[in-house]
Amino acid sequence: MNTCPPYRIRKHHRSAFTLIELLTVIAIIGILAAIIIPTVGKVRDTARSAQCLGNLRQIGAAARLYIEDNKGMTPPLSWEFYPELWPYAYNPAQKDDVRTAISSAGTSRPGAPLTGTIFECPKVNNDKSPEVTTIRSYGVNDQLAPGAANKSTKGININLITTPSLAAFFGDVKNSSALRPAPGRYYNGRHNDKMNVVFVDGHAAAVTLTTEITDPGSWNTNPFWIGIQR
Numbered sequence: 001m002n003t004c005p006p007y008r009i010r011k012h013h014r015s016a017f018t019l020i021e022l023l024t025v026i027a028i029i030g031i032l033a034a035i036i037i038p039t040v041g042k043v044r045d046t047a048r049s050a051q052c053l054g055n056l057r058q059i060g061a062a063a064r065l066y067i068e069d070n071k072g073m074t075p076p077l078s079w080e081f082y083p084e085l086w087p088y089a090y091n092p093a094q095k096d097d098v099r100t101a102i103s104s105a106g107t108s109r110p111g112a113p114l115t116g117t118i119f120e121c122p123k124v125n126n127d128k129s130p131e132v133t134t135i136r137s138y139g140v141n142d143q144l145a146p147g148a149a150n151k152s153t154k155g156i157n158i159n160l161i162t163t164p165s166l167a168a169f170f171g172d173v174k175n176s177s178a179l180r181p182a183p184g185r186y187y188n189g190r191h192n193d194k195m196n197v198v199f200v201d202g203h204a205a206a207v208t209l210t211t212e213i214t215d216p217g218s219w220n221t222n223p224f225w226i227g228i229q230r
Contacts, residue, residue: 048122049191049206052172055118056198059138059170062088062118064202067158074155077142079103079177081170082119089118102136102177121172123190139173139187143180143225144200160228164200167227171197171207181219200227 062085066075075081083099086092098113114120121137144167145156161167172195174185179197181187187209189195194206207213212222219225 045192049194049196051122052191052196053204053206055121056138056170056196056204057202058089058118059085060198060202060204063169070155072158074144074158075140076151076153076155077140077144077178078152079136080153081140081177082114086113086119121190121196136175136177137173138170139176139179140170141168141179141225143219144169144227146220146226146228158200161200162228163223164227165203166223167200168197168207168224169200171195181214181216181222181225183216187214 063075063081065088066085067073075084079102080099082102083095086095086098094113101113119138124137142152145151145160148156148160168179171179172188172190173179174188176185178186187195189209191206194208196204197207198204207224212218213224215222
């Protein structure tokens with residue numbers, strides 16, 4: 001009788017990863033992250049810019065309803081446009097709360113009525129730049145009709161505007177209620193170096209901040225700012 005134990009083939013168990021393989025995987029993950037993360041950031045910024053343009057279109061539509069209800073007069077070309085347009089987009093009973101929130105210095109207020117509404121740019125609180133962390137992120141073009149009496153409190157007659165498709169109505173600002181060609185806080189290219197604007201005729205677009213637009217001397221000659229062209 002054969003008493004020798006049966007021959008068994010020894011199985012060699014290979015470790016899951018060698019050090020080289022692990023380092024290779026880590027390197028691949030790093031490369032993918034370097035590609036994907038900037039892309040995700042760009043997609044997010046593009047989405048916010050699109051939402052901002054949507055906000056401005058709705059503000060333009062609210063302004064059109066206001067004009068129809070006020071015999072052709074625009075909302076005031078000042079911070080007053082916020083509370084005056086509010087009832088055309090939201091609860092009219094909140095109008096006074098909006099006026100109170102906007103009328104003072106314009107610093108950030110958590111829970112202020114404009115938060116999360118069409119009157120707040122979606123880059124607010126999503127950008128570390130201090131110029132876009134206040135409740136005043138959209139301004140009205142107060143250069144539309146230079147010399148018009150009481151335009152900051154009564155607005156202007158819309159029929160004065162001869163180039164509505166060229167003249168900016170509302171747009172991105174830093175911390176102001178006025179949109180104008182002045183250095184500082186009166187315009188802002190926070191969407192990939194472009195400023196979102198809704199024009200008097202109601203169309204909205206992302207505008208490149210050329211020197212012709214930002215030149216402080218262009219307020220009474222450039223049709224982007226002045227809506228009265230003779």
